[in-house]
Amino acid sequence: MHVTHLSLADFRSYARAEVPLGPGVTAFLGPNGQGKTNLVEAVGYLATLGSHRVAADAPLVRAGAQRAVVRAQVRQGEREQLVELELNPGRANRARINRSSQVRPRDVLGILRTVLFAPEDLALVKGDPGERRRFADELVVARAPRMAGVRSDYERVLKQRNSLLKSAAMARRHGGRGVDLSTLDVWDQHLARAGAELLAQRLDLLAVLGPLADKAYERLAPGGGPLALEYRGPVPGASREELYAGLLAALGEARKQEIERGVTLVGPHRDDVLLRLGELPAKGYASHGESWSYALALRLAAYELLKSEGHEPVLVLDDVFAELDTRRRARLAELVAGAEQVLVTAAVPEDVPEVLEGARFSVADGEVTPE
Numbered sequence: 420m421h422v423t424h425l426s427l428a429d430f431r432s433y434a435r436a437e438v439p440l441g442p443g444v445t446a447f448l449g450p451n452g453q454g455k456t457n458l459v460e461a462v463g464y465l466a467t468l469g470s471h472r473v474a475a476d477a478p479l480v481r482a483g484a485q486r487a488v489v490r491a492q493v494r495q496g497e498r499e500q501l502v503e504l505e506l507n508p509g510r511a512n513r514a515r516i517n518r519s520s521q522v523r524p525r526d527v528l529g530i531l532r533t534v535l536f537a538p539e540d541l542a543l544v545k546g547d548p549g550e551r552r553r554f555a556d557e558l559v560v561a562r563a564p565r566m567a568g569v570r571s572d573y574e575r576v577l578k579q580r581n582s583l584l585k586s587a588a589m590a591r592r593h594g595g596r597g598v599d600l601s602t603l604d605v606w607d608q609h610l611a612r613a614g615a616e617l618l619a620q621r622l623d624l625l626a627v628l629g630p631l632a633d634k635a636y637e638r639l640a641p642g643g644g645p646l647a648l649e650y651r652g653p654v655p656g657a658s659r660e661e662l663y664a665g666l667l668a669a670l671g672e673a674r675k676q677e678i679e680r681g682v683t684l685v686g687p688h689r690d691d692v693l694l695r696l697g698e699l700p701a702k703g704y705a706s707h708g709e710s711w712s713y714a715l716a717l718r719l720a721a722y723e724l725l726k727s728e729g730h731e732p733v734l735v736l737d738d739v740f741a742e743l744d745t746r747r748r749a750r751l752a753e754l755v756a757g758a759e760q761v762l763v764t765a766a767v768p769e770d771v772p773e774v775l776e777g778a779r780f781s782v783a784d785g786e787v788t789p790e
């Protein structure tokens with residue numbers, strides 16, 4: 420798939436921007452702080468309903484404006500679709516497809532798929548478990564957009580369950596009247612149902628992603644592997660029903676402790692993905708260069724996986740070449756050069772490897788101008 424046109428209104432530093440795009444490589448070049456990343460961030464947002472830089476939407480709306488609008492015309496094979504999101508911080512976002520009446524934002528998932536490489540990716544290897552969960556879950560949703568609903572159900576139930584547990588814990592601590600916990604059984608069932616589905620999809624993802632990531636690592640850093648991805652968290656069975664029953668039982672066992680601590684202690688929100696390099700975990704052991712290769716290998720594997728499943732994503736390389744040594748830079752460029760669409764940002768043209776020849780825009784003073 421590829422984006423044929425990107426429009427922004429009041430998104431980040433842009434009052435307005437209209438950017439025609441074609442297949443192949445497009446590079447956005449310009450000095451620091453001119454809005455190159457803002458452009459590709461908008462593309463990533465349309466694909467994932469999230470930014471790779473910030474957790475909340477507020478910074479995405481131009482300072483002084485009430486809302487931002489991001490729109491992209493997306494072509495997959497013969498089919499073109501116009502996808503549009505309106506970001507309303509503090510209120511519900513809105514979405515439209517082909518200028519239809521409003522749909523839920525998550526209904527646009529799957530129209531555009533992206534795999535985005537950014538300097539922040541180092542946190543996939545070096546950062547907290549939450550970084551790896553987010554990586555896995557974004558990919559779970561890119562493979563099966565209906566999983567966005569399951570994920571948001573899980574998060575909603577978790578929040579409500581946590582607030583009930585918190586009130587119970589507070590009441591205990593302050594010796595007050597007990598909190599009515601009769602609804603906890605129902606929350607447990609909901610949490611286990613959505614949790615089992617998420618867990619099953621994560622496990623399925625890792626089983627196919629691991630070998631692809633290992634292959635990508637070998638191409639980026641020959642002889643440096645092998646690499647393996649291991650799920651870290653209770654896996655109480657293989658089938659969906661076993662996972663459900665196991666999670667439910669684990670919640671039952673943890674209940675006393677949960678009421679004491681006021682928080683949900685069991686479920687996929689606590690899990691991690693162990694990234695192994697050779698015999699050792701990458702986190703805490705891999706060098707800076709190895710960590711970079713690992714992060715790139717994960718993204719390349721994500722690209723290969725979606726492509727092999729018939730959804731070749733748009734590749735976005737936000738400022739990554741400047742972070743890499745010459746060898747990794749050349750290998751990465753070769754590996755992505757043949758993709759249907761590659762969007763690259765760089766401060767200077769020398770940071771875009773020669774094999775990534777293509778269209779160029781200069782980005783300065785809020786203007787995006789074809790070169």
Ligand SMILES: Nc1ncnc2c1ncn2[C@@H]1O[C@H](COP(=O)(O)OP(=O)(O)OP(=O)(O)O)[C@@H](O)[C@H]1O
Pocket residue numbers: 430431432433449450451452453454455456457458477478479480481482738764765766782
């Ligand atoms: N919500 C916002 N409203 C107005 N301006 C914003 C907003 N968010 C970010 N900016 C501005 O956008 C600019 C940063 O843009 P961006 O991150 O795209 O830079 P860049 O061209 O990729 O730079 P670099 O090469 O340093 O990565 C900053 O000047 C910042 O002040």
